[in-house]
Amino acid sequence: MSSYEELKDISREFGSPFYLFDQQAFTRNFNDIRDAFGRRYARVIVGYSYKTNYLPYICQLVRRLGGYAEVVSRLELDLALKIGCQPAEIIFNGPIKSEEDIHLALSSGMILNLDTFRELECVTAYAREHGNKEIKVGLRLNVVLIDDEGKSHLQEALPAGRFGFPAEALDEIALFLRRSPNIRVHSLHAHVSSTSRSLWVFRTIARTLAETGERYFPDTLDYLDMGGGFFGRRAPAMGLIDTPTYDDYADTICAELKKHPWFEARRPHLIIEPGMALVADTMSFVTRVFDVKKIGERRLAVVDGSFYNVKPTMHRRNHPFEIIRKNAKNDEGIREIYSVVGATCMEKDCLLHEIDCGEFGRGDFFRIGNVGAYTLVLTPPFIQPAPAVLVKGAQGYEAIRRRQEFGHFFDCYSMGDPKELSCAMSF
Numbered sequence: 001m002s003s004y005e006e007l008k009d010i011s012r013e014f015g016s017p018f019y020l021f022d023q024q025a026f027t028r029n030f031n032d033i034r035d036a037f038g039r040r041y042a043r044v045i046v047g048y049s050y051k052t053n054y055l056p057y058i059c060q061l062v063r064r065l066g067g068y069a070e071v072v073s074r075l076e077l078d079l080a081l082k083i084g085c086q087p088a089e090i091i092f093n094g095p096i097k098s099e100e101d102i103h104l105a106l107s108s109g110m111i112l113n114l115d116t117f118r119e120l121e122c123v124t125a126y127a128r129e130h131g132n133k134e135i136k137v138g139l140r141l142n143v144v145l146i147d148d149e150g151k152s153h154l155q156e157a158l159p160a161g162r163f164g165f166p167a168e169a170l171d172e173i174a175l176f177l178r179r180s181p182n183i184r185v186h187s188l189h190a191h192v193s194s195t196s197r198s199l200w201v202f203r204t205i206a207r208t209l210a211e212t213g214e215r216y217f218p219d220t221l222d223y224l225d226m227g228g229g230f231f232g233r234r235a236p237a238m239g240l241i242d243t244p245t246y247d248d249y250a251d252t253i254c255a256e257l258k259k260h261p262w263f264e265a266r267r268p269h270l271i272i273e274p275g276m277a278l279v280a281d282t283m284s285f286v287t288r289v290f291d292v293k294k295i296g297e298r299r300l301a302v303v304d305g306s307f308y309n310v311k312p313t314m315h316r317r318n319h320p321f322e323i324i325r326k327n328a329k330n331d332e333g334i335r336e337i338y339s340v341v342g343a344t345c346m347e348k349d350c351l352l353h354e355i356d357c358g359e360f361g362r363g364d365f366f367r368i369g370n371v372g373a374y375t376l377v378l379t380p381p382f383i384q385p386a387p388a389v390l391v392k393g394a395q396g397y398e399a400i401r402r403r404q405e406f407g408h409f410f411d412c413y414s415m416g417d418p419k420e421l422s423c424a425m426s427f
């Protein structure tokens with residue numbers, strides 16, 4: 001916990017609002033999830049899902065902890081290479097890969113999981129041109145997640161997801177691959193974004209991977225990749241009370257896989273791709289009270305951050321928070337119901353809904369927790385520049401991302417005079 005004076009000094013030096021990254025918490029999460037699986041199956045690989053939070057500092061930390069990079073775009077791929085990841089330790093997923101991306105992945109030995117027939121065709125053309133080389137690829141499977149009660153566990157309760165190859169396409173793929181003897185399917189991947197993040201979901205994925213592996217690629221697989229989508233540590237303040245632990249997930253997945261004699265005989269590497277489960281509870285957002293207002297029955301704290309900084313997915317749940325006051329005694333008086341509203345001009349820009357708290361004033365700080373996942377990466381540059389991200393080292397706080405300046409924001413725009421148009425634009 002930081003004191004008022006400390007936060008004031010930080011905001012003077014780095015600008016307000018700002019994020020704080022807790023490196024110890026991240027390291028603990030990483031080691032704990034890896035060990036939970038490692039205790040049950042030695043050949044486990046943790047591929048950190050870059051999209052969840054691609055602060056280069058965090059990606060570098062993952063590399064040092066022995067994790068792989070899980071990337072889904074050329075942007076993320078280039079970041080992984082830039083920070084020194086070995087190509088063999090990059091898992092390249094995602095629905096859009098250009099021919100150039102695929103050639104780069106194949107020629108440098110990344111774990112490339114294909115999503116479509118277009119990608120497969122691109123790989124077979126590459127394999128023809130490199131007939132004397134073994135070309136290793138992975139396939140993403142489309143796993144059906146309808147339970148015994150007919151309920152879909154997919155996001156939006158969709159009957160089927162949009163990613164990967166459905167089971168009914170696998171015969172055709174096997175036939176297709178027979179014409180390219182130098183292609184070897186060495187990885188099966190099955191990330192699913194489920195709403196329940198339940199053990200049933202992961203048991204189903206593990207079973208699908210093992211059954212598909214045994215049936216179609218029994219002698220070539222080196223990797224079974226479960227994807228991400230795990231809950232992180234329980235957070236009662238966010239309603240995460242009875243959620244599965246890392247040990248529960250590891251138990252369920254490893255027990256299911258070990259039921260299959262093929263898996264025990266082949267012993268492929270087991271990849272997991274956690275994002276949220278590693279990073280969500282490792283960042284907090286600190287924002288300063290600019291004004292305190294009363295409008296009708298509503299009491300409002302107006303702060304210099306926005307809801308985009310804490311929940312760009314715009315859900316209404318409150319994250320855990322604390323108020324750091326100049327005058328700590330203000331917490332001891334009467335309590336009121338406040339909403340904490342942000343710096344944009346949108347009515348729905350509410351960082352905390354109807355919280356019950358003691359008095360506070362201009363200049364006090366709110367620190368909002370559990371904001372490490374899908375915040376930085378989803379925050380559009382809207383009205384305000386992106387805040388700094390800080391980590392505490394031996395010499396005090398250090399920026400691992402500087403606050404955006406005018407130039408970072410507008411340098412890619414033309415500031416020139418509007419064109420003289422000679423004719424109307426038509427489509």
Ligand SMILES: Cc1ncc(COP(=O)(O)O)c(C=O)c1O
Nearest residue numbers: 049191228229230273274275276
């Ligand atoms: C392929 C893939 N792997 C891993 C993840 C990480 O998911 P989460 O942050 O829910 O763990 C995602 C997220 O959508 C993904 O698409």
